[in-house]
Amino acid sequence: MYFLEAKEITKRYANHLALNKVSIGVPKQSIFGLLGPNGAGKTSLIRIINQITAPDEGMMFFNGEHLKPHHAQKIGYLPEERGLYKKMKVGEQAMYLAQLKGVDKQTARKKLHEWFEKFEIEAWWERKVEELSKGMQQKIQFVVTVIHNPELLIFDEPFSGFDPINVNLIKEEILNLREKGATILFSTHNMASVEELCDHIALIHNSEKILDGAVDEIKRQYRSHTFELILDNLKFDHKAIIPSDFNILSENTTSFGEKIIKIQSEDIVDSNKLIEEILPKATIISFKEILPTMNEIFIQQVQSENMNDQLKGTHFKTLSQKQA
Amino acid sequence: MNKTMLILQREYLTRVKKKSFIIMTFLGPLLMASLMIVPVVLASLSDISKKNIAVLDETNWFSEKFESGDNMIFIPVFDSFAIEKQNILEGKYDALLYIPQPELNVPNNAELFSLKQSSLTLRTYVRNVMKTEVENRKLVASGIDPRVIKESKTSINILTIRLDEDGSESKSFTEVQVILGLLTSILIYFFIFLFGSQVMRGVIEEKTSRIIEVIVSSVRPFQLMMGKITGIALVGLTQFFLWIILTLGIYGLFVALFGSEVMNAQQAAASGSFLNQTISEEQTLTSQSIAQVFEVIHSIDFGVIIFGFLFYFIAGYLLYAALFAAIGSAVDNEADTQQFMLPVSLPLILGIVVSNFVVNNPDGSIAFWLSMFPLTSPVLMMVRLPFGVPYWELALSMTLLVIGFLFTTWLAAKIYRTGILMYGKKVNYKEVWKWLRY
Numbered sequence: 001m002y003f004l005e006a007k008e009i010t011k012r013y014a015n016h017l018a019l020n021k022v023s024i025g026v027p028k029q030s031i032f033g034l035l036g037p038n039g040a041g042k043t044s045l046i047r048i049i050n051q052i053t054a055p056d057e058g059m060m061f062f063n064g065e066h067l068k069p070h071h072a073q074k075i076g077y078l079p080e081e082r083g084l085y086k087k088m089k090v091g092e093q094a095m096y097l098a099q100l101k102g103v104d105k106q107t108a109r110k111k112l113h114e115w116f117e118k119f120e121i122e123a124w125w126e127r128k129v130e131e132l133s134k135g136m137q138q139k140i141q142f143v144v145t146v147i148h149n150p151e152l153l154i155f156d157e158p159f160s161g162f163d164p165i166n167v168n169l170i171k172e173e174i175l176n177l178r179e180k181g182a183t184i185l186f187s188t189h190n191m192a193s194v195e196e197l198c199d200h201i202a203l204i205h206n207s208e209k210i211l212d213g214a215v216d217e218i219k220r221q222y223r224s225h226t227f228e229l230i231l232d233n234l235k236f237d238h239k240a241i242i243p244s245d246f247n248i249l250s251e252n253t254t255s256f257g258e259k260i261i262k263i264q265s266e267d268i269v270d271s272n273k274l275i276e277e278i279l280p281k282a283t284i285i286s287f288k289e290i291l292p293t294m295n296e297i298f299i300q301q302v303q304s305e306n307m308n309d310q311l312k313g314t315h316f317k318t319l320s321q322k323q324a
Numbered sequence: 325m326n327k328t329m330l331i332l333q334r335e336y337l338t339r340v341k342k343k344s345f346i347i348m349t350f351l352g353p354l355l356m357a358s359l360m361i362v363p364v365v366l367a368s369l370s371d372i373s374k375k376n377i378a379v380l381d382e383t384n385w386f387s388e389k390f391e392s393g394d395n396m397i398f399i400p401v402f403d404s405f406a407i408e409k410q411n412i413l414e415g416k417y418d419a420l421l422y423i424p425q426p427e428l429n430v431p432n433n434a435e436l437f438s439l440k441q442s443s444l445t446l447r448t449y450v451r452n453v454m455k456t457e458v459e460n461r462k463l464v465a466s467g468i469d470p471r472v473i474k475e476s477k478t479s480i481n482i483l484t485i486r487l488d489e490d491g492s493e494s495k496s497f498t499e500v501q502v503i504l505g506l507l508t509s510i511l512i513y514f515f516i517f518l519f520g521s522q523v524m525r526g527v528i529e530e531k532t533s534r535i536i537e538v539i540v541s542s543v544r545p546f547q548l549m550m551g552k553i554t555g556i557a558l559v560g561l562t563q564f565f566l567w568i569i570l571t572l573g574i575y576g577l578f579v580a581l582f583g584s585e586v587m588n589a590q591q592a593a594a595s596g597s598f599l600n601q602t603i604s605e606e607q608t609l610t611s612q613s614i615a616q617v618f619e620v621i622h623s624i625d626f627g628v629i630i631f632g633f634l635f636y637f638i639a640g641y642l643l644y645a646a647l648f649a650a651i652g653s654a655v656d657n658e659a660d661t662q663q664f665m666l667p668v669s670l671p672l673i674l675g676i677v678v679s680n681f682v683v684n685n686p687d688g689s690i691a692f693w694l695s696m697f698p699l700t701s702p703v704l705m706m707v708r709l710p711f712g713v714p715y716w717e718l719a720l721s722m723t724l725l726v727i728g729f730l731f732t733t734w735l736a737a738k739i740y741r742t743g744i745l746m747y748g749k750k751v752n753y754k755e756v757w758k759w760l761r762y
Binding site: 051 | 533544
């Protein structure tokens with residue numbers, strides 16, 4: 001059973017379709033990546049999960065129940081476009097936002113002080129928000145997102161605006177929260193962090209879901225049968241060593257005289273067989289299959305969808321190169 | 325509803341704690357109180373202490389006519405002018421009034437000597453006494469009894485009486501009603517604009533600082549809007565009541581501290597102890613008018629006016645605040661509000677402009693219709709109210725205002741919930757119309 005489930009969600013705005021029968025399932029205690037180019041419909045979906053807007057069709061389930069307003073207190077949301085009241089004091093503001101999420105005053109104060117200590121921002125309690133740098137404000141925002149121990153956390157581009165040290169701090173906290181039982185949905189363009197954190201993903205493009213599943217499975221599914229070999233003591237020329245049904249993609253020699261060879265096959269490869277063939281002809285220092293990165297899958301999928309759309313002559317939309 | 329209370333609390337507290345609010349709260353009453361106090365202070369400043377005035381009257385016409393009052397004591401002196409002048413320098417008297425023997429037969433000159441600038445009251449009094457005496461003597465010389473002249477003076481006083489439908493009479497004195505009507509309607513006008521635009525700025529602030537998305541993921545947009553509107557209404561009411569209390573407080577404190585002097589000054593002004601000779605019909609007329617004003621004030625139904633004022637004050641604000649909130653949600657910054665502000669503020673401005681005509685004809689058809697139309701009724705019904713408005717008209721106007729308020733709130737909520745999430749788009753009326761139909 002999924003902790004959060006969207007079933008055939010459709011959302012229309014006056015002049016365009018934002019989501020077209022999108023279904024996703026987020027398993028409990030997983031980190032789920034919601035991917036897609038700008039304008040694909042991610043924010044629309046996130047707003048529906050947060051009940052900021054309502055879907056025109058389809059159903060949302062939260063922990064097996066129909067999503068209702070009272071679930072809002074169990075959701076923590078860090079939007080991409082975020083801000084705080086500039087003229088308000090940090091502590092006062094954090095207290096206010098925590099109380100809006102249903103935390104009572106005493107608990108809110110106690111827990112906020114704990115978090116502020118952890119993030120080493122205790123000294124800012126009495127400061128006005130406008131006096132703080134953007135990175136500092138982001139930390140406060142992260143704290144108020146998680147202060148009510150939400151069961152579901154939604155992060156929209158959580159790492160933007162942080163320096164590398166704080167990115168690590170936030171990553172650790174996200175993993176920590178998952179340890180403690182939270183389910184995390186996060187939307188990002190940063191594919192490196194997807195590979196690092198996400199268990200599952202869904203790729204949305206032009207209002208439709210075009211791909212979803214566990215990250216490992218997707219990678220396997222899109223494997224290109226590419227291998228990287230590092231060989232030494234070659235008895236023949238490397239072309240003679242590699243079986244003929246492989247294409248040689250690249251070949252380099254290291255300063256120690258070792259050969260790094262990248263090969264690709266059209267068909268499924270039995271790697272044991274490949275090793276057996278090479279073994280008598282060279283010393284194998286390293287052998288590994290190269291799985292596609294999420295970045296490559298993302299670009300490949302989005303581009304092929306665009307091609308399809310062009311072929312079908314339906315809503316043609318150029319994908320901004322920034323995504324690629 | 326607990327969350328609406330939280331929002332209300334924040335909106336209220338952040339504004340009430342602002343320096344500008346605190347400064348305004350104290351500055352307003354100080355200004356008001358000083359308007360009441362300064363005239364009294366000025367009056368009391370003019371010679372409260374007793375003054376001895378030596379009168380050297382070479383003509384012998386007037387010495388008997390000057391009457392000593394509480395503040396001034398006239399002492400006839402008979403030494404030569406030079407000696408008396410010396411006495412002043414030595415401080416024997418506060419002032420010396422020297423009336424020299426005229427070169428012709430009628431005295432029309434007097435000289436007032438004192439070390440300090442002599443007060444206006446003294447000069448006016450001396451002039452009046454001398455003038456009356458000289459005139460009387462001239463009349464007698466021409467064979468006319470001064471009493472005849474006095475008795476022939478007439479003043480006309482028109483009493484306006486309003487006949488109610490049931491035949492009962494109520495004295496009306498339009499000036500009172502005009503002032504009351506215009507004052508209350510202008511107060512409502514300012515309140516709506518001042519605090520309505522605060523609602524608008526608050527919404528824009530939330531939108532531009534991008535905190536809005538976090539908040540609407542915790543509460544419904546409608547709760548946020550209503551919390552903001554009522555929170556700011558309470559700020560306005562707090563300021564209003566603080567102004568009244570502080571104004572009265574400052575005035576009361578002043579009276580308590582300087583009470584006796586104020587009383588003296590007022591007595592001095594009112595008693596006319598040394599002006600009684602010159603009391604003319606004009607004064608009797610004024611005192612008559614004052615009595616009439618009081619009578620009219622008593623005849624005005626203050627219960628209805630206070631109730632009406634509070635009702636139109638609050639309901640009018642609520643109606644407009646919802647519209648202001650909708651405007652705030654539709655734009656990205658304050659500069660873009662212009663195109664939407666105009667149609668919203670037009671009815672209010674129209675109300676104030678028309679109010680000047682309505683006071684002349686408070687029961688006319690323009691007055692009637694504009695005091696029914698919810699966008700203008702908060703201003704115009706207040707103008708009409710002191711003149712007396714049939715209860716059914718009042719009830720109808722209030723009902724329409726409540727309906728209008730519910731309608732604008734409904735309308736505003738629809739614009740608001742879409743507008744607050746809309747960024748970087750130049751919004752026009754066509755766009756807003758689309759939002760309404762989502």
